[in-house]
Amino acid sequence: DAKTTQPTSMDCAEGRAANLPCNHSTISGNEYVYWYRQIHSQGPQYIIHGLKNNETNEMASLIITEDRKSSTLILPHATLRDTAVYYCIVSSTGTASKLTFGTGTRLQVTL
Amino acid sequence: GAVVSQHPSRVICKSGTSVKIECRSLDFQATTMFWYRQFPKQSLMLMATSNEGSKATYEQGVEKDKFLINHASLTLSTLTVTSAHPEDSSFYICSALVQETQYFGPGTRLLVL
Numbered sequence: 001d002a003k004t005t006q007p008t009s010m011d012c013a014e015g016r017a018a019n020l021p022c023n024h025s026t027i028s029g030n031e032y033v034y035w036y037r038q039i040h041s042q043g044p045q046y047i048i049h050g051l052k053n054n055e056t057n058e059m060a061s062l063i064i065t066e067d068r069k070s071s072t073l074i075l076p077h078a079t080l081r082d083t084a085v086y087y088c089i090v091s092s093t094g095t096a097s098k099l100t101f102g103t104g105t106r107l108q109v110t111l
Numbered sequence: 112g113a114v115v116s117q118h119p120s121r122v123i124c125k126s127g128t129s130v131k132i133e134c135r136s137l138d139f140q141a142t143t144m145f146w147y148r149q150f151p152k153q154s155l156m157l158m159a160t161s162n163e164g165s166k167a168t169y170e171q172g173v174e175k176d177k178f179l180i181n182h183a184s185l186t187l188s189t190l191t192v193t194s195a196h197p198e199d200s201s202f203y204i205c206s207a208l209v210q211e212t213q214y215f216g217p218g219t220r221l222l223v224l
Binding site: 044045049087099 | 112115117145147154155156157160202204206208211212213214215216217218220
């Protein structure tokens with residue numbers, strides 16, 4: 001699986017958009033970009049994933065650059081409950097869909 | 112999203128005993144489940160891939176005789192930590208694969224005294 005690079009930590013004011021970047025310059029053509037988050041002492045929560053098109057769901061938007069070497073997770077209106085470690089992971093799908101977790105970005109949402 | 116449960120949520124056991132952790136998919140069937148371990152202030156590390164009706168595939172460095180995995184049905188996988196020692200104390204998390212996505216359980220915190 002391709003490696004990803006994320007900032008160690010970020011701060012965001014409550015109510016503002018949180019934009020979390022991720023670099024994955026060695027991503028392969030059949031690998032998806034997945035985003036998960038982990039709130040302290042809980043299992044990871046799936047947020048969103050995509051291959052090359054931008055994706056949006058009720059939680060977030062995922063913007064993938066045209067060359068697929070980087071992406072940005074956008075939480076449109078961050079709340080205190082969004083404080084967590086956010087993991088960007090690239091992985092192929094199917095039975096080979098192992099997820100390799102890096103260190104992620106610790107997002108702190110503040111008042 | 113799909114719901115995955117784990118039981119127990121936390122367990123304390125004496126050194127040398129065995130502990131079984133259950134992972135259940137509540138509203139779907141999962142042919143493939145995964146077991147991860149997370150030590151304090153570290154990221155999740157994949158231990159093994161569990162496939163229903165077949166032997167689990169273990170990651171390098173994970174002892175298959177110590178961490179027994181059984182995936183006997185499409186909704187249940189179990190991880191048994193045999194002869195547990197204090198260094199096995201950790202946060203154990205399972206996930207279930209639904210189409211392209213893994214959904215995680217809430218985790219089981221194991222403390223071995």
